[in-house]
Every structure is written in structure tokens, then in C-alpha cells.
Amino acid sequence: MDKQTITRDFIDIQDHICRELELGDENGSFHEDKWVRAEGGGGRTRIFKNGKIIEKGGVAFSAVEGPTPEKILKKLNLEKADFYATGVSIVIHPVSPMVPIIHMNIRYFEMSNGVNWFGGGIDLTPHYVEISDAKYFHQEVKKTCDAFNPDYYPRFKKWADDYFFIKHRNETRGIGGIFFDRLVSNDPSEMNNIFEFVKSIGYLFPKVYRHFMAKNSALPYSETEKKWQSLRRGRYVEFNLVWDAGTKFGLDTNGRTESILMSMPPVANWEYMHEPEEGSREAQTLEYLKKDIDWVSL
Amino acid sequence: MDKQTITRDFIDIQDHICRELELGDENGSFHEDKWVRAEGGGGRTRIFKNGKIIEKGGVAFSAVEGPTPEKILKKLNLEKADFYATGVSIVIHPVSPMVPIIHMNIRYFEMSNGVNWFGGGIDLTPHYVEISDAKYFHQEVKKTCDAFNPDYYPRFKKWADDYFFIKHRNETRGIGGIFFDRLVSNDPSEMNNIFEFVKSIGYLFPKVYRHFMAKNSALPYSETEKKWQSLRRGRYVEFNLVWDAGTKFGLDTNGRTESILMSMPPVANWEYMHEPEEGSREAQTLEYLKKDIDWVSL
Numbered sequence: 001m002d003k004q005t006i007t008r009d010f011i012d013i014q015d016h017i018c019r020e021l022e023l024g025d026e027n028g029s030f031h032e033d034k035w036v037r038a039e040g041g042g043g044r045t046r047i048f049k050n051g052k053i054i055e056k057g058g059v060a061f062s063a064v065e066g067p068t069p070e071k072i073l074k075k076l077n078l079e080k081a082d083f084y085a086t087g088v089s090i091v092i093h094p095v096s097p098m099v100p101i102i103h104m105n106i107r108y109f110e111m112s113n114g115v116n117w118f119g120g121g122i123d124l125t126p127h128y129v130e131i132s133d134a135k136y137f138h139q140e141v142k143k144t145c146d147a148f149n150p151d152y153y154p155r156f157k158k159w160a161d162d163y164f165f166i167k168h169r170n171e172t173r174g175i176g177g178i179f180f181d182r183l184v185s186n187d188p189s190e191m192n193n194i195f196e197f198v199k200s201i202g203y204l205f206p207k208v209y210r211h212f213m214a215k216n217s218a219l220p221y222s223e224t225e226k227k228w229q230s231l232r233r234g235r236y237v238e239f240n241l242v243w244d245a246g247t248k249f250g251l252d253t254n255g256r257t258e259s260i261l262m263s264m265p266p267v268a269n270w271e272y273m274h275e276p277e278e279g280s281r282e283a284q285t286l287e288y289l290k291k292d293i294d295w296v297s298l
Numbered sequence: 299m300d301k302q303t304i305t306r307d308f309i310d311i312q313d314h315i316c317r318e319l320e321l322g323d324e325n326g327s328f329h330e331d332k333w334v335r336a337e338g339g340g341g342r343t344r345i346f347k348n349g350k351i352i353e354k355g356g357v358a359f360s361a362v363e364g365p366t367p368e369k370i371l372k373k374l375n376l377e378k379a380d381f382y383a384t385g386v387s388i389v390i391h392p393v394s395p396m397v398p399i400i401h402m403n404i405r406y407f408e409m410s411n412g413v414n415w416f417g418g419g420i421d422l423t424p425h426y427v428e429i430s431d432a433k434y435f436h437q438e439v440k441k442t443c444d445a446f447n448p449d450y451y452p453r454f455k456k457w458a459d460d461y462f463f464i465k466h467r468n469e470t471r472g473i474g475g476i477f478f479d480r481l482v483s484n485d486p487s488e489m490n491n492i493f494e495f496v497k498s499i500g501y502l503f504p505k506v507y508r509h510f511m512a513k514n515s516a517l518p519y520s521e522t523e524k525k526w527q528s529l530r531r532g533r534y535v536e537f538n539l540v541w542d543a544g545t546k547f548g549l550d551t552n553g554r555t556e557s558i559l560m561s562m563p564p565v566a567n568w569e570y571m572h573e574p575e576e577g578s579r580e581a582q583t584l585e586y587l588k589k590d591i592d593w594v595s596l
Binding site for chain 1: 331343345354356465466467528532535536539540546549550553555556558559560562563564565566567568569570571
């Protein structure tokens with residue numbers, strides 16, 4: 001397992017995901033934007049256009065290298081070193097408010113001093129929380145985790161609850177999923193197990209999302225649901241710009257702004273003191289935007 | 299000059315501004331939302347509704363008190379102390395893309411240990427930069443500053459350029475204005491001069507904004523300009539959520555979220571890699587979103 005293998009496998013995952021999403025949408029397609037990073041490396045950002053089900057979506061691959069940013073070195077208390085980082089990152093904003101927003105990321109980071117790790121996660125942000133959908137999603141994620149390590153799902157599920165939390169609203173971004181970082185082992189076979197796990201998350205993504213695309217895009221909705229979707233997208237913006245450590249780090253260290261902000265919804269709304277009617281489906285959804293819900297056995 | 303006087307004068311300024319904006323709009327009116335802070339104090343947030351010229355606007359007054367947040371004490375390297383803070387804060391998002399977004403804030407802060415200061419600012423974010431408008435705005439601001447101290451305008455204009463800067467876009471939020479913080483003097487007559495200056499900024503706001511409301515809302519525009527307005531509102535969101543120190547501090551210290559995010563536009567758009575056509579008015583506007591432009595004598 002070396003960085004070339006990881007990079008190649010990540011590229012395959014990007015290709016696979018893009019094919020799957022195009023098949024699922026039946027109308028739109030990805031447009032590729034290749035870019036080069038002045039300090040070393042580059043990427044291929046793919047943006048979905050003319051979607052029937054996907055309104056705005058990006059599937060980004062990048063592999064960048066060069067001197068490690070000062071902020072990372074300082075945080076890790078390390079001397080100057082070069083780094084190599086590669087990853088696949090996805091956010092999909094669907095047309096229909098009945099289809100959830102989804103985010104997936106897998107990444108690998110290594111430095112010339114030998115420090116290296118994997119990170120990643122997958123999490124779901126339904127505009128309307130449906131218990132059966134949430135259960136399906138968490139069961140699929142758990143199954144993928146359990147195939148590699150029985151500790152993964154409980155640890156990484158909690159990590160996601162804590163990470164995808166909009167502190168100033170006291171609500172989670174969505175129903176969570178898993179989040180993990182700095183996953184590493186000195187044992188080469190265990191490190192390979194981690195790599196296989198990370199790839200499985202990449203392959204799980206199109207499977208679960210095509211399920212939601214097919215099933216939920218067939219559901220009816222009206223202006224009420226569209227309006228609520230727009231307000232929820234506002235919350236998505238708030239999380240990503242105020243609390244997401246990855247976004248903040250990227251914007252603060254001269255990352256590629258257009259790739260980082262690919263996660264922004266096409267349109268978002270804000271309304272002062274908006275409160276859904278008691279007992280409404282919108283109010284019910286807010287009840288479920290909490291940490292520590294055991295979705296798998298709910 | 300004591301905190302009661304300052305508070306009363308700030309309340310008068312909020313009242314004056316609300317009356318002026320209602321007169322200028324001719325259709326909409328402010329709805330007041332009184333709130334109480336659990337730890338001490340409260341405020342009256344006024345939100346503009348049904349505006350003909352103003353699409354979303356808030357004029358907030360607050361006067362809060364209690365134990366000084368740890369983050370402030372640590373930053374100032376001070377022991378435990380109580381604080382009192384009062385201010386008026388405004389953001390207006392107009393219906394027409396030809397009318398600029400405006401922001402104004404005046405504030406006073408004091409602690410039981412004797413530390414105190416004024417802060418504030420006023421800045422303009424036109425969707426389309428018009429030289430004559432920018433010049434008018436900066437001249438009015440300079441005139442107000444010069445009446446109190448010839449150093450104010452150059453110092454605070456630069457401060458605004460540096461403060462209202464969207465680092466990850468390498469562009470200023472708008473055409474700036476003035477920004478100042480921790481303005482204080484041991485000389486009581488000078489401190490009173492500062493207080494009068496701060497109030498003048500409060501009274502300047504409705505004067506300049508009514509000028510733009512009357513003049514610019516009469517200008518024609520089409521879907522092209524509306525679309526651009528929506529993208530520029532996206533940048534406004536980016537600045538406020540990623541870089542605005544006041545917003546970040548408020549959201550991080552359990553401030554009143556709905557008052558802090560009153561600054562959000564009603565709707566905002568994001569488009570991947572949007573670039574205006576060369577030579578277009580949109581492209582020209584981007585050329586002017588730079589620091590250190592001498593608007594007064596341009």
C-alpha cells in the first residue's frame with residue numbers, strides 16, 4: 001500500500017461514483033474541470049449539470065503535495081516536512097426536498113517524516129427526517145463498518161454526531177452517519193484493512209444515494225416543502241462556513257476556493273425567527289436533529 | 299457621560315433610524331421583537347416587513363450585562379469582571395440590485411474594572427459599483443469623521459478595507475467605509491468627543507441610505523441584475539460567516555443567534571466557477587472590490 005496505489009484507487013472511486021450518479025439521474029451529466037496547484041499537484045473537479053434529480057452536485061478528486069502548511073506542523077508540533085494528500089469529496093443537493101442532501105469524503109495524508117493517516121466519513125442531511133430512511137442509511141453504514149472492525153461504527157457514529165453539530169442552533173446538521181480522522185496503524189496488514197475500509201465507504205456512497213434518488217424523487221411535494229428545503233439549505237451553509245473544520249482550514253490556507261465551496265447549495269434562504277408550526281412535519285424533523293439517536297435500532 | 303446616557307441615546311438612534319427607513323420605503327414597516335437575556339439585559343430587534351425598497355432589514359438595539367465571557371478576559375489578559383455592552387446594529391438587503399446593501403454598527407462596552415471603549419462603523423456593499431455613489435458615500439463619511447478628528451477617516455477607512463475583506467476570494471466585501479474599535483480616552487472631554495462622533499455615525503446612516511433608496515430604487519434592472527445580486531449576496535454570507543469577527547464571537551459565546559444572523563440575506567445563490575463576461579458591468583464591479591481605493595478623490 002503506497003500513495004500511488006491509494007491515489008489510483010481513489011480515482012477509480014471518483015469514476016465509479018460519477019457513472020452511478022449519471023445512471024441514477026437519467027438526465028444530467030458531469031462536467032470535468034481539471035486544475036493544477038501552483039505549489040504542487042492538482043485535481044479534477046466534476047460538477048453535475050442539467051440534473052433531473054440532482055440540482056447541484058460535485059464529485060472532486062485531488063492529489064496535492066508540497067511543503068506542509070505551517071498550521072498543520074504547529075498543530076502536530078512537527079518540524080518542516082513535505083506532504084502528500086489525496087482524497088475524494090462529494091456533496092449533492094437534490095432538486096426534490098424529499099431527497100436528502102448527502103456528503104461523503106475519503107482522504108489520505110502523509111508527510112516526508114513518516115507521519116500518515118486516513119480520514120473520511122459519510123453523512124446524510126434529509127430536509128425531512130423519515131425514520132425508515134434514517135434507519136436504512138445507518139444500517140448500511142454500520143454493515144460496512146462491521147465488516148472491518150466492530151468498534152468502527154459506534155466510535156465513528158459518535159464522532160459524526162459531535163462533528164456535524166451546528167452549535168449556535170443547538171441542532172445537528174442532519175441525521176449524521178460516520179466521521180473519522182487520523183486512522184493509522186503500525187501494523188501493515190491493519191493499515192491495509194483501514195485502506196480497504198475507506199474504499200468501502202467510497203463504494204457505499206453511490207449504493208445508498210441511488211436508493212434515495214430512485215425512491216424519494218418519486219414522492220410528491222409542494223411549495224411548502226420547497227420553502228423548507230431552502231431554509232434547511234441555509235442551515236447547511238451555516239454549518240459549513242461557521243463550524244466545518246475542513247472548510248475553515250481550506251479557506252484559511254489558500255486552498256482552492258471553488259473546490260471547497262462546491263458544497264454550497266445552489267440557493268439558500270434565511271428568515272428571521274422562523275419556527276415551524278407545532279406538530280408539523282417540519283417541527284418533527286427538528287425533533288430528530290439531535291445527537292446520540294440510535295438510528296440502527298430505532 | 300455614563301452608560302445610562304449612552305444607552306438612552308442609542309435607543310433614540312434606533313427609533314430615529316426606523317422612522318427614517320419607514321418614511322423612505324413608503325410601504326413596509328418595522329415589527330419589534332423584545333427579548334431578554336438569561337444572564338442579564340436584553341434588546342429590541344426590529345425587522346422590516348413588506349418593504350417596497352427594503353427586502354430584508356433589521357435594526358437591532360441591545361444592552362446586555364453580566365460576567366464578562368472568558369474569551370474576552372483571556373484576550374485582554376484580565377481577571378474576572380462584570381461587563382455592560384450596548385449597541386445598535388443594522389443590515390439592509392434591498393429588493394433592487396441597483397440599491398446597495400448597507401451595514402452600520404455603533405457600540406459601547408465597559409467592565410467593572412474600569413476598562414471601556416466605543417466601537418463601530420458603516421460600510422456599503424453595492425451589487426454594482428457606481429463611482430459617483432461610492433464617492434458620495436465616502437465623502438459623507440469623511441465629512442462626519444473630519445468634524446471630530448482629521449485622523450479618523452484615513453485610519454478608520456483603512457481599518458474597514460482590512461476588516462471587510464473576503465480573504466478566500468481576494469476581494470473586499472464592498473466599497474468599505476469606516477471601521478473602528480476600542481476607541482477610548484482618559485480625558486473626559488475627549489471621551490465625550492468620541493461619544494458624539496459615534497452618535498454622528500448613527501445619524502449619518504439614514505441620511506445616506508435614504509439618498510440611495512430614493513435615487514437607486516428608480517433605476518431599471520432585469521433578470522441579469524437580479525441573478526448577480528443573488529451571487530453577491532452569497533459573498534455577503536461568506537464574509538459574515540467565515541471572516542466577520544463579531545459574528546464568529548457571537549455564535550461562539552452563546553450570543554442570540556437570530557439577532558446575529560439578522561444580517562443574512564433573504565436568499566443567496568452559489569454557482570461553481572461563475573465568472574462574469576469580460577468588460578461587463580459585473581466584471582467592472584469586481585475590479586473595484588479592492589483595498590486602498592481613494593474613493594473620496596477618485
